[in-house]
Amino acid sequence: MKTAVILRVAGLFKNFGGVQAISDFHFDLAEGELLGLIGPNGSGKTTAVNLITGFVKPSTGAVFFKGLDITGLAAHRIVRLGISRTFQMVKPFYQLPAYKNMIIPLYSPRVKKLVGGKYGDRDAVALDLLEEVGFERDARVAYKVAGALPQGYLKRLELAKAIALQPDLLILDELFSGLSLAEVAGILPIIEKLRRDGKTIIMIEHRLKELFRIADRVIVMNFGQKIADGKAADVMESAAVKSAYLGTE
Amino acid sequence: MLLGTIVYAFVNSIILALMAIGFNLTFGISGVANFAYGALYIFSAYATWMGLNLVGMPYPVAAAVSILLTMLAGALMYRFILLRVRGQALSEVIATFGIGLAILEIFRYLGFVGFEYNLPVFVDDSVVLAGVFIDVQRLLIVIIGSVVILGLWWFTHHTRLGLAFRGIAQDERTALTLGIDSDRIALLSVSLGAGLAALAATVIIPLGSIAPGDGYEVLIKALAVCIIGGLGSTGGTIVASFVIGFAERFTDTYISSHWTMIVSLAAILVVLTLKPSGLFGKQKELEERI
Amino acid sequence: MQKRRERVDRGINVRSGDVFALCSWREMLYLAGPRVLPVIAILLLPLALGIYWQKVLLSVAVFALLAISWDLLAQTGMISLGQALFFGMGAYVTGILNHYWGLPPLLTIPVAAILGGLICTALLLPVLRLRGIYFSMVTLILPLMLVRLIEATRIFGGTEGLTGMTPLPSRWLEIYVIVGAMLAALFGFRRLLGTDYGLVLKGIRDNDRSVINAGINIYWYKTQALLIASTVGAFAGAFMTHVYMFVGMPVFALDYSILPIAAAVVGGPGSLAGATLGAFLLVPLSEVLRGVGGLRIVFYGVFLVVFIVALPEGIFHFVQRKYNQFERWVEVDS
Numbered sequence: 001m002k003t004a005v006i007l008r009v010a011g012l013f014k015n016f017g018g019v020q021a022i023s024d025f026h027f028d029l030a031e032g033e034l035l036g037l038i039g040p041n042g043s044g045k046t047t048a049v050n051l052i053t054g055f056v057k058p059s060t061g062a063v064f065f066k067g068l069d070i071t072g073l074a075a076h077r078i079v080r081l082g083i084s085r086t087f088q089m090v091k092p093f094y095q096l097p098a099y100k101n102m103i104i105p106l107y108s109p110r111v112k113k114l115v116g117g118k119y120g121d122r123d124a125v126a127l128d129l130l131e132e133v134g135f136e137r138d139a140r141v142a143y144k145v146a147g148a149l150p151q152g153y154l155k156r157l158e159l160a161k162a163i164a165l166q167p168d169l170l171i172l173d174e175l176f177s178g179l180s181l182a183e184v185a186g187i188l189p190i191i192e193k194l195r196r197d198g199k200t201i202i203m204i205e206h207r208l209k210e211l212f213r214i215a216d217r218v219i220v221m222n223f224g225q226k227i228a229d230g231k232a233a234d235v236m237e238s239a240a241v242k243s244a245y246l247g248t249e
Numbered sequence: 250m251l252l253g254t255i256v257y258a259f260v261n262s263i264i265l266a267l268m269a270i271g272f273n274l275t276f277g278i279s280g281v282a283n284f285a286y287g288a289l290y291i292f293s294a295y296a297t298w299m300g301l302n303l304v305g306m307p308y309p310v311a312a313a314v315s316i317l318l319t320m321l322a323g324a325l326m327y328r329f330i331l332l333r334v335r336g337q338a339l340s341e342v343i344a345t346f347g348i349g350l351a352i353l354e355i356f357r358y359l360g361f362v363g364f365e366y367n368l369p370v371f372v373d374d375s376v377v378l379a380g381v382f383i384d385v386q387r388l389l390i391v392i393i394g395s396v397v398i399l400g401l402w403w404f405t406h407h408t409r410l411g412l413a414f415r416g417i418a419q420d421e422r423t424a425l426t427l428g429i430d431s432d433r434i435a436l437l438s439v440s441l442g443a444g445l446a447a448l449a450a451t452v453i454i455p456l457g458s459i460a461p462g463d464g465y466e467v468l469i470k471a472l473a474v475c476i477i478g479g480l481g482s483t484g485g486t487i488v489a490s491f492v493i494g495f496a497e498r499f500t501d502t503y504i505s506s507h508w509t510m511i512v513s514l515a516a517i518l519v520v521l522t523l524k525p526s527g528l529f530g531k532q533k534e535l536e537e538r539i
Numbered sequence: 540m541q542k543r544r545e546r547v548d549r550g551i552n553v554r555s556g557d558v559f560a561l562c563s564w565r566e567m568l569y570l571a572g573p574r575v576l577p578v579i580a581i582l583l584l585p586l587a588l589g590i591y592w593q594k595v596l597l598s599v600a601v602f603a604l605l606a607i608s609w610d611l612l613a614q615t616g617m618i619s620l621g622q623a624l625f626f627g628m629g630a631y632v633t634g635i636l637n638h639y640w641g642l643p644p645l646l647t648i649p650v651a652a653i654l655g656g657l658i659c660t661a662l663l664l665p666v667l668r669l670r671g672i673y674f675s676m677v678t679l680i681l682p683l684m685l686v687r688l689i690e691a692t693r694i695f696g697g698t699e700g701l702t703g704m705t706p707l708p709s710r711w712l713e714i715y716v717i718v719g720a721m722l723a724a725l726f727g728f729r730r731l732l733g734t735d736y737g738l739v740l741k742g743i744r745d746n747d748r749s750v751i752n753a754g755i756n757i758y759w760y761k762t763q764a765l766l767i768a769s770t771v772g773a774f775a776g777a778f779m780t781h782v783y784m785f786v787g788m789p790v791f792a793l794d795y796s797i798l799p800i801a802a803a804v805v806g807g808p809g810s811l812a813g814a815t816l817g818a819f820l821l822v823p824l825s826e827v828l829r830g831v832g833g834l835r836i837v838f839y840g841v842f843l844v845v846f847i848v849a850l851p852e853g854i855f856h857f858v859q860r861k862y863n864q865f866e867r868w869v870e871v872d873s
Binding site: 276282284330333334339340342343344346347348349350351352354355357358465468469472473476480505507508510511513514517518521522 | 618675
């Protein structure tokens with residue numbers, strides 16, 4: 001069965017004043033796929049995501065989402081169209097309680113219907129969403145000030161903020177970084193549930209073992225270019241990938 | 250008249266560039282917007298005056314001492330005030346603005362206003378250049394200005410310290426990992442910026458007299474040039490200086506002197522609307538966010 | 540034995556944090572006191588003061604309005620170094636409407652407030668997409684440029700300004716309208732900043748990337764905040780034109796830009812009550828110092844620096860903290 005292509009990236013190039021950050025990056029993403037985006041540090045993964053989500057304008061190339069040309073659109077427009085992402089460095093509003101951190105995504109025009117217009121009860125929706133990502137309701141973790149929460153919870157908060165926007169495509173930038181094995185084990189089921197709900201997901205990760213458990217497909221980047229694209233096992237066998245990660249002998 | 254206007258426009262452009270280059274260095278390189286810049290400019294002028302008239306130093310000595318004093322003032326300002334509010338743009342702006350205000354108004358209050366407060370020209374003579382009378386002081390400004398600007402370009406592109414400056418400007422965290430002490434660099438950049446302001450004052454003030462109110466003018470002109478040229482770009486500063494310098498001079502000659510400032514304002518608004526990061530601005534505003 | 544300072548909420552603070560506060564007069568007074576008493580005091584003040592000090596109170600209210608609008612912008616991440624722009628714009632529009640078309644104050648003031656706000660916002664629109672520092676620079680430059688413009692083109696009365704404006708009907712109306720406006724702005728904006736909308740505005744300052752990432756167009760929200768703030772500032776300017784019955788280049792003076800910032804910084808940046816408190820402290824102080832002339836501005840400058848570096852929370856937060864919490868030394872657990 002052929003599933004629809006939800007994201008098409010074509011011939012993406014980005015030059016930062018002399019530094020060629022991305023060269024000829026291209027791929028098609030099918031609806032419901034979970035794509036892993038991996039590569040050594042500095043290979044351009046986050047830049048590629050920034051190009052797709054509109055935080056950085058490409059030098060040349062095009063990005064199509066659900067058939068629409070979103071190349072060069074402003075970031076907030078792209079979010080409204082249905083792409084949502086997390087950031088590598090989580091920066092919540094530290095003085096606010098966790099659930100208050102959810103208010104801003106819930107204020108988004110995209111969510112108006114869910115919340116019930118401008119005057120809906122965002123607090124209640126925030127608490128529900130946080131519970132879904134593992135903020136124990138009876139322990140009232142959601143009421144704690146963000147600055148007092150450990151990294152595992154902050155990452156879940158970041159995830160909740162992205163989910164709150166009800167995206168069709170969810171991009172997670174190094175969600176697992178800085179987490180203990182237990183914390184990662186706690187988050188994996190949430191991602192698996194998102195998959196079952198039919199969401200398309202792209203995950204940038206360095207924790208390959210955990211990623212390969214859930215990824216359908218993996219793209220490897222190095223020096224801003226795609227060097228491999230396929231199933232996890234196949235990709236890790238390729239010589240190009242091995243030399244990228246381990247260096248040539 | 251056309252030739253004369255062009256010549257004076259050229260001089261004007263160099264003057265603007267000299268005024269702006271210190272501010273651009275400090276902001277572009279360490280991200281510190283020094284709103285006390287105009288005050289430091291005037292401060293150094295008064296310091297030279299005092300050295301000359303109260304202490305009786307020879308002119309070059311007074312000027313040199315004044316430049317050093319201004320650099321010291323800049324360093325002290327950074328060490329005791331800016332260091333504590335580093336990173337919070339709001340506080341930096343307010344703190345430097347407050348200092349600049351206090352300095353300028355103290356001079357005004359103490360009565361340092363009047364024609365007797367001026368600095369003598371270096372050489373009291375004029376030459377004829379291509380049929381245009383031009384005083385030697387202006388010639389010297391052009392020469393010294395060009396030397397300073399080129400020197401600064403060479404410094405930031407070819408010396409260890411200068412490259413460190415640019416490193417901090419591009420990516421502070423990476424620079425830190427390379428062992429570049431960003432606080433020390435910031436201190437140096439504020440101090441150097443102040444020194445450049447003092448240098449500019451030394452050569453430019455002799456054209457008129459010292460007035461505290463000019464401190465605000467200098468700050469505004471420096472801001473205007475840097476905004477149009479693109480904060481952080483030395484090349485942009487130079488180009489913008491010429492754009493504004495010529496626009497001002499031609500407006501002054503062919504329309505009226507009242508309109509010169511308005512031309513600058515219009516130029517700023519136009520540039521900001523069409524090319525927000527300035528003519529040569531390297532920092533695209535969204536990319537900085539990541 | 541090592542000791543550290545610990546801050547603990549006062550008993551009465553905790554007790555009044557719940558709906559049961561309604562059971563006790565003492566607790567209700569604790570809560571209501573700081574809010575209601577100053578308001579009552581301010582409303583009664585004009586009756587107790589002589590004419591001279593009433594004018595000072597008028598000035599306080601005007602600067603409080605400018606400080607409040609400054610703080611609103613600051614909380615959205617825009618540092619304005621030119622409140623005088625809003626003030627002067629409102630002043631001139633009123634002056635023009637009244638002088639050339641003879642419209643009454645009842646009409647000119649509201650119209651000038653809105654029109655002034657729109658014009659200022661339009662002028663600053665190009666800068667909103669840029670880094671905050673550009674905004675500060677342009678707000679600094681604009682009033683000074685406008686002064687040159689008026690001087691050069693001699694429009695709207697040029698250097699002499701426009702005189703002979705319609706005065707306001709009565710002294711009492713004057714003082715109570717402006718004080719009322721100040722209180723309305725204070726409590727109204729506090730309410731606004733406490734809502735989810737306010738959270739978005741504050742979010743733009745703290746982490747605008749995060750707000751963009753929520754699909755919110757931050758430039759539209761910044762524009763809204765700017766519009767609100769500039770309208771308030773323009774109102775103050777429009778009002779004063781009818782009080783002084785004159786408008787001229789001095790309305791764009793540096794004083795109107797600096798004193799509001801000093802008031803907000805001294806009183807407590809990030810809190811509108813702090814900005815108001817700052818105005819109440821600094822304006823009378825500056826009146827008293829009127830004899831010293833230019834030294835006044837030196838004081839503002841010094842205050843700005845000292846407070847921003849040494850007491851960044853401002854007086855209001857300091858007092859608030861003392862009211863709600865007490866400090867004690869506790870032993871450090873080894």
